[in-house]
Amino acid sequence: MKERIERDSLGDVAVREDRIWGAQTQRSLENFPIGDQRMPLEVIGALAEIKHAAATVNEELSGLDPKVAEAIRQAATEVVAGRWDDHFPLKVFQTGSGTQTNMNVNEVLAYRARELHPDGAMVHPNDDVNRCQSSNDSFPTAMHVAAVKATKRHLLPELEALAQALLEKARAFAEVVKIGRTHCQDATPLTVGQEFGGYQRQVEAGVGRVMQAMEGLYFLAQGGTAVGTGLNAPVGFAERMAEELARRSGEPFRTAPDKFEALAAHDAVVFFSGALKTVAGSLFKIANDLRLLASGPRSGFGELRLPANEPGSSIMPGKVNPTQCEALTQVCLRVMGNDATITMAGSQGQFELNTYKPLMIACLLESIRLLGDGVASFRVRCVEGIELNRDRIDDLVERSLMLVTALSPEIGYDRAAAIAKAAHAHGTTLREEALAAGISEDVFDRRVRPERMVGPMEL
Secondary structure, three states: OOEEEEEEOOEEEEEEOOOOOOHHHHHHHHHOOOOOOEOOHHHHHHHHHHHHHHHHHHHHHOOOOHHHHHHHHHHHHHHHOOOOHHHOOOEOOOOOOOHHHHHHHHHHHHHHHHHHOOOOOOOOHHHHHOOOOOHHHHHHHHHHHHHHHHHHHHHHHHHHHHHHHHHHHHHHOOOOEEEEEEOOEEEEEEEHHHHHHHHHHHHHHHHHHHHHHHHHHHEEOOOOOOOOOOOOOOOOHHHHHHHHHHHHHOOOOEEOOOHHHHHHOOHHHHHHHHHHHHHHHHHHHHHHHHHHHOOOOOOOOOOEEOOOOOOOOOOOOOOOOOHHHHHHHHHHHHHHHHHHHHHHHHOOOOOOOOOOHHHHHHHHHHHHHHHHHHHHHHHHHOHHHOEEOHHHHHHHHHHOHHHHHHHHHHHOHHHHHHHHHHHHHHOOOHHHHHHHOOOOHHHHHHHOOHHHOOOOOOO
């Protein structure tokens, strides 16, 4: 492969002729051969949006040549559209400020802008594309922009769709009475609709928590430059950058009130990851409940029937497993692990700069994507196809000893407990033991009615 020579402050570097990055990108590619996880393209797109906005603001405030500004904007538009994805090869594990990825974007845009410039004029990656910026404020700004866009695109719509699917099941199962369970032991009845309504509310509340946590991501570090002072950026640059990014994205981005905090700490990212972890905990509980309620088909709870999507065993013929529940719970554990990483990384903002930025945003974007994909698959391939095993549900309700709870207000706790224990010991029904204990048929039949026990009762 033919090569060309690119230059930076350290000297000459050979770059493949068909690659449009520059010397600093090439050095990073050679110096950080760590793993195979590339910087997420969402970050690349966000940085390109920042460079697009900066070209406009610099044309207004810092004298950037209009032809150069327009060439940068055109190049940035191409990058956002994904035209040059192969030219962003750098790994997540690089310098903790994200400088190499910022320069990768600067160099690609500079190279392409020179091609797009009507006079073919030189466009400098630092002096022009990175004008009035630092990696220290551009990369955290890209973190926030990328996380907001990914959440709006990949996660919130899927959580809302799952909440709707659970609500539809709650309505469909509203009249079906089942036995409740607390401590994994029999409890008083409820309806299947009430149970699914609880799941729906968990997801709905999760949407609210994510949206609340996202408020912190709307504050942008851009304009703080190297350490938060705004050195080498003109007055008003920070505000105009936030305005331009908000205008282009339709999101309410605004400049961070304190740039020192915005560069040195990423508490908003940590808080947002915590919201994702909470959602993961909710989803784990829901998926686990469903697979337990569908356990069987002959030797488990067997109250639900989940869709049979594929054979479940390579040795046991006819076996079908709750694979969508298992996939989603694995996603949830990954999100919890990512949150632990983000939390630790967020605590490491020594002095004026947190240097764990690439790792934090890589983990956060992975959590967003995995949750969105996992929820979508779980909804389509599991929740929407759930059916009830009415015979099993009715049988378990009829046999439950905890229906005796409805007698307590009339005969007292101790007499009710004795009836339940006797039925359990003798293998008889509650009704048989209640009548043997002197409770009249009228009292028993009036009080022990499962369909009336799913809400407040008259005492």
